[in-house]
Amino acid sequence: MKQIHVVESVLKASEAAAGENRRRMDAAGLLAINVMSAPGSGKTTLLEKTIPALGAQTPCAVLVGDLQTTRDADRLGPLAVETVQINTGKGCHLTPGQVAEGLRRLDLRQFAYVFIENVGNMVCPAAFDLGEHVRVVLLSVPEGDDKVAKYPTLFQKADAVLLTKVDLLEVLDFDIQRVRDDLSRLNTRAPFIELSSKRGDGMDQWLAWLAGQREVWLNYTK
Amino acid sequence: MKQIHVVESVLKASEAAAGENRRRMDAAGLLAINVMSAPGSGKTTLLEKTIPALGAQTPCAVLVGDLQTTRDADRLGPLAVETVQINTGKGCHLTPGQVAEGLRRLDLRQFAYVFIENVGNMVCPAAFDLGEHVRVVLLSVPEGDDKVAKYPTLFQKADAVLLTKVDLLEVLDFDIQRVRDDLSRLNTRAPFIELSSKRGDGMDQWLAWLAGQREVWLNYTK
Numbered sequence: 001m002k003q004i005h006v007v008e009s010v011l012k013a014s015e016a017a018a019g020e021n022r023r024r025m026d027a028a029g030l031l032a033i034n035v036m037s038a039p040g041s042g043k044t045t046l047l048e049k050t051i052p053a054l055g056a057q058t059p060c061a062v063l064v065g066d067l068q069t070t071r072d073a074d075r076l077g078p079l080a081v082e083t084v085q086i087n088t089g090k091g092c093h094l095t096p097g098q099v100a101e102g103l104r105r106l107d108l109r110q111f112a113y114v115f116i117e118n119v120g121n122m123v124c125p126a127a128f129d130l131g132e133h134v135r136v137v138l139l140s141v142p143e144g145d146d147k148v149a150k151y152p153t154l155f156q157k158a159d160a161v162l163l164t165k166v167d168l169l170e171v172l173d174f175d176i177q178r179v180r181d182d183l184s185r186l187n188t189r190a191p192f193i194e195l196s197s198k199r200g201d202g203m204d205q206w207l208a209w210l211a212g213q214r215e216v217w218l219n220y221t222k
Numbered sequence: 223m224k225q226i227h228v229v230e231s232v233l234k235a236s237e238a239a240a241g242e243n244r245r246r247m248d249a250a251g252l253l254a255i256n257v258m259s260a261p262g263s264g265k266t267t268l269l270e271k272t273i274p275a276l277g278a279q280t281p282c283a284v285l286v287g288d289l290q291t292t293r294d295a296d297r298l299g300p301l302a303v304e305t306v307q308i309n310t311g312k313g314c315h316l317t318p319g320q321v322a323e324g325l326r327r328l329d330l331r332q333f334a335y336v337f338i339e340n341v342g343n344m345v346c347p348a349a350f351d352l353g354e355h356v357r358v359v360l361l362s363v364p365e366g367d368d369k370v371a372k373y374p375t376l377f378q379k380a381d382a383v384l385l386t387k388v389d390l391l392e393v394l395d396f397d398i399q400r401v402r403d404d405l406s407r408l409n410t411r412a413p414f415i416e417l418s419s420k421r422g423d424g425m426d427q428w429l430a431w432l433a434g435q436r437e438v439w440l441n442y443t444k
Contacts (some may be wrong), residue, residue, distance in 0.1 A: 038262065039260045039344050039369055039373065040362075040364060040365025040366045067372060067373055067374070068371065068373075069368075071368050071372060090349065092346050119345065120372075121344070121345055123312070123346070124343075142262060142362065142364035143261055143262025144261075144262045146291075146293050147262060150261070150342075151261065151289055152290055153312060165364065168390075168393070171390070
């Protein structure tokens, strides 16, 4: 039987690459945010609203992970100072190597924030450190109030949890308390922000959280 | 450097296990349907409506894949003749081995249909044959009309594509023609059924498709 030898250090190499990404971004003075959720939870729409709201004082770059197409990058391109589309082919999450490749295309010193929009997937991205400083997880109202308990790893590692599309609470059965209860068993650290990118609910809270994270991190890296 | 030897035939073993599952289900005279979608597209709700509608003449079993919890199985347990929850832990899709294990818990000769509700994920499940006879892929209106192009592999392999939650078309911007156009480039074989499990739209068409698949397959296995 034919054998393939796999070097045990693959995961270690992935961790090392993530660390290297973080060091490069630290040196450049920018905060990196890994944005994760199921497909269609509103990651791109959130960034479409966030980037202009942050304004020219805190310029943003975006790395966008997708299996195929440049549809998200096409939407974000006109808003962010720079946008890099990473097509993963059949890859179910971004890897630190792909992020390193994306970062190489950017002049990092220009930016205050880099948003890394991961592939839409509630499972695999949770397992990979990309070198980000903070992790934001979105759950949209139409996905249902049972998802925190069903996909615990993703929510456990979140630094902030955003409940998106809250404008649909009026037309859908969704028990926010159930989500809060499930979160309280997994992650008491992350703030829970109820948000509608469409209507604007929660945007102030989200932008304040982002600014606070940047401040904490600037003090830390000083 | 320490090395781990990985036998090349892992994928072949997976294919063999899928083939064995299919043979067992063929021998028992039941049709197996692999139901795939993103988290929260309405797989469980669809089955909640489908199983009673199929009626006692065509009894159903369900295998439900989830990372954690028995929430879906709890919902389906009272409806299906038998329900098996498969918890995959951190596994991002069901494997043929897990399905084989699930099938061993069932007296297969009792059933006309086995629904295999895969883990909510638009990427990884597409790559694994579980031994099913047909593949059904759900896309829900709130996920957005760009998902067929962004997750092509899943839609390419579908035997039927269900657009779910069409009751939300009234409150969301969603271009059905865009989805049809994207599908026409990937998969012209699968019927496209517009469905609302909540309101009942499209259920007749879906049930007719299921009955038709069973008929075709019964003739084929005779």
